[in-house]
Amino acid sequence: MAGVPIDLQLLNLCAALLLLLSFAMLTQRRIVNLVNLLAVQGTVLFVATLLIAGRTRQPHLYLSAALTLGLKVVLLPYLLHRLIRRLAVYWDAEPLLNISGTMLVGVLIVVFAFGLAQPISALASTATRNAIGIAIAVVLLSFLTMITRRKAMSQVVGFLSMENGLFFGAMSATYGMPMVVEFGVALDVLVAVLVLGIFFFQIREQFDSLDLHHLESLREDATSGRGE
Amino acid sequence: MRPIEILTQLLELIVALVAAPLFVGWVNQCRAWLQNRSAPSLWLPYRGIRKLFHKDAVIAAGASRLFRLAPYIVFGAMVVAAGIIPSMGTRLPLTRVADAIALVGLLAMARVFMSLAAMDIGTAFGTLGARREMMVGFLAEPALLMVIFVASLISATTALPAITEHLATQTLGLYPSLAFTAVAFLMVLLAENARIPVDNPATHLELTMIHEALLLEYSARHLALMEWAAALKLFNYACIGFALFIPWGVSTRGSAPAALLASIPLLAVKLAAAGTFLALIETVSAKLRVFRAPEFLATAFLFAVLGLLVHLLLGA
Numbered sequence: 001m002a003g004v005p006i007d008l009q010l011l012n013l014c015a016a017l018l019l020l021l022s023f024a025m026l027t028q029r030r031i032v033n034l035v036n037l038l039a040v041q042g043t044v045l046f047v048a049t050l051l052i053a054g055r056t057r058q059p060h061l062y063l064s065a066a067l068t069l070g071l072k073v074v075l076l077p078y079l080l081h082r083l084i085r086r087l088a089v090y091w092d093a094e095p096l097l098n099i100s101g102t103m104l105v106g107v108l109i110v111v112f113a114f115g116l117a118q119p120i121s122a123l124a125s126t127a128t129r130n131a132i133g134i135a136i137a138v139v140l141l142s143f144l145t146m147i148t149r150r151k152a153m154s155q156v157v158g159f160l161s162m163e164n165g166l167f168f169g170a171m172s173a174t175y176g177m178p179m180v181v182e183f184g185v186a187l188d189v190l191v192a193v194l195v196l197g198i199f200f201f202q203i204r205e206q207f208d209s210l211d212l213h214h215l216e217s218l219r220e221d222a223t224s225g226r227g228e
Numbered sequence: 229m230r231p232i233e234i235l236t237q238l239l240e241l242i243v244a245l246v247a248a249p250l251f252v253g254w255v256n257q258c259r260a261w262l263q264n265r266s267a268p269s270l271w272l273p274y275r276g277i278r279k280l281f282h283k284d285a286v287i288a289a290g291a292s293r294l295f296r297l298a299p300y301i302v303f304g305a306m307v308v309a310a311g312i313i314p315s316m317g318t319r320l321p322l323t324r325v326a327d328a329i330a331l332v333g334l335l336a337m338a339r340v341f342m343s344l345a346a347m348d349i350g351t352a353f354g355t356l357g358a359r360r361e362m363m364v365g366f367l368a369e370p371a372l373l374m375v376i377f378v379a380s381l382i383s384a385t386t387a388l389p390a391i392t393e394h395l396a397t398q399t400l401g402l403y404p405s406l407a408f409t410a411v412a413f414l415m416v417l418l419a420e421n422a423r424i425p426v427d428n429p430a431t432h433l434e435l436t437m438i439h440e441a442l443l444l445e446y447s448a449r450h451l452a453l454m455e456w457a458a459a460l461k462l463f464n465y466a467c468i469g470f471a472l473f474i475p476w477g478v479s480t481r482g483s484a485p486a487a488l489l490a491s492i493p494l495l496a497v498k499l500a501a502a503g504t505f506l507a508l509i510e511t512v513s514a515k516l517r518v519f520r521a522p523e524f525l526a527t528a529f530l531f532a533v534l535g536l537l538v539h540l541l542l543g544a
Contacts, residue, residue, distance in 0.1 A: 004401065009401050009402040010402065012402065012404060012542045013402050013404050015404075015538075015542065016404030016405075016407075016408070016534075016538045016542065017404070019534060019537075019538065020408070020534060023530060023534070027527075099523050099526070100522060100523055100526035103526055103527070103529075103530045104526075106530075107530065107533050107534075107537075110534075110537055111537065114537060114540070114541050117541075130541055130542050130543070131542070133541050134538075134541065134542075
């Protein structure tokens with residue numbers, strides 16, 4: 001690694017940490033810890049954005065770093081923590097696959113993502129193009145987190161972490177999206193969390209639990225009972 | 229074979245044999261301090277081994293020759309392993325015939341013979357311990373191999389001295405891949421040496437013990453060799469860790485013979501720090517249930533694989 005400037009080394013470290021955090025989220029059973037991990041992921045993303053901003057000297061990247069800090073490190077985790085307290089959900093049930101199995105599938109996904117990213121990295125001209133594979137892996141691992149969980153809460157955390165992955169991917173492929181798009185996405189995520197929060201209360205009221213497999217089947221009696 | 233090579237080899241073997249029980253004593257002492265107990269003497273492991281060598285051996289009635297041979301094989305494997313690991317110098321003649329993968333094989337051989345000997349007697353505890361040991365072993369070994377593969381990939385060789393030289397001379401920088409593999413290696417070390425998250429070395433509680441259950445039927449000189457071998461194993465693992473992750477200060481190919489002498493105090497410092505760290509980990513963590521051990525080792529494997537992938541993708 002001779003001659004690689006220190007900020008690129010730090011960026012690589014950030015990318016590696018993001019990958020690690022995705023795996024930590026994949027195997028975490030406690031929802032409170034899951035939200036904390038999301039906040040840590042946001043912090044790493046913030047540092048990575050700052051580093052890229054310092055490297056490319058594009059002023060709008062500082063703005064999006066500030067947005068990351070405010071939204072993903074402070075506001076969203078705060079909202080989620082409040083939701084957890086109000087709904088009193090602290091544990092997810094055993095995930096669909098056991099932990100070791102999930103990890104192995106996760107490793108396969110990372111290999112797949114790296115293979116997928118190879119042609120994209122070859123076309124990209126940024127200094128951070130190596131990290132595109134990691135961004136794709138983070139997105140797919142968040143998908144896996146959503147697939148293997150039952151509780152609505154952890155699915156939302158998986159969704160947010162997927163957004164983080166996409167953000168990092170855009171950052172490393174093209175030094176960030178246009179500001180308008182970024183603002184739009186940030187607003188979308190915020191609204192999504194607020195709406196989903198209301199949703200959770202509705203789900204719990206209906207089924208007395210946040211387990212999403214209740215939503216998988218159509219139940220005639222539940223609706224007909226209401227219709228009468 | 230030049231005299232400096234033979235000298236390095238002999239020095240490594242002697243230091244390993246002498247320092248291994250001392251290292252165990254140091255870890256025990258640190259742990260006692262951290263837990264507010266009065267610490268046992270540093271020399272206690274030596275006294276234990278000497279006492280055991282002076283006793284008459286009692287061997288169970290149904291024991292076969294395997295049971296009697298196993299301590300010598302296990303001890304021998306550990307001594308040879310100590311000769312391969314470049315803990316002080318990289319000019320080791322033995323490493324021309326045995327690389328890092330052979331080292332993993334040596335450790336595996338010791339484990340297999342230990343488990344076979346424990347099953348040979350046919351007591352319930354021995355069998356139970358042997359099965360658990362094999363379970364931990366078969367999960368820890370791929371993780372250890374992965375760790376070694378990452379270091380091999382970085383330095384493009386599987387010979388341990390060459391790996392150490394390459395890692396010691398490369399430019400300083402942030403290597404996420406090495407950081408991940410270091411964590412993986414630490415977890416493997418804890419599992420393989422029957423340390424706290426997986427096994428408790430200080431207990432003979434029947435239901436939880438792994439390592440001690442294997443040695444229950446041994447006495448006198450056989451037990452002494454087994455305990456010495458366990459100490460050597462811990463020492464070897466620590467030295468593998470130094471060779472891969474803190475390789476500085478080892479006397480390399482071009483250096484003067486005096487560098488070999490200078491590497492002895494440096495190794496002592498590294499061992500002292502590692503012993504304190506190990507005791508700290510053991511004090512702050514709780515023992516896992518046996519059925520959680522696979523998860524612990526799967527995490528170690530994951531860390532090592534992530535290190536490999538990160539190295540391949542980021543080149544770091």
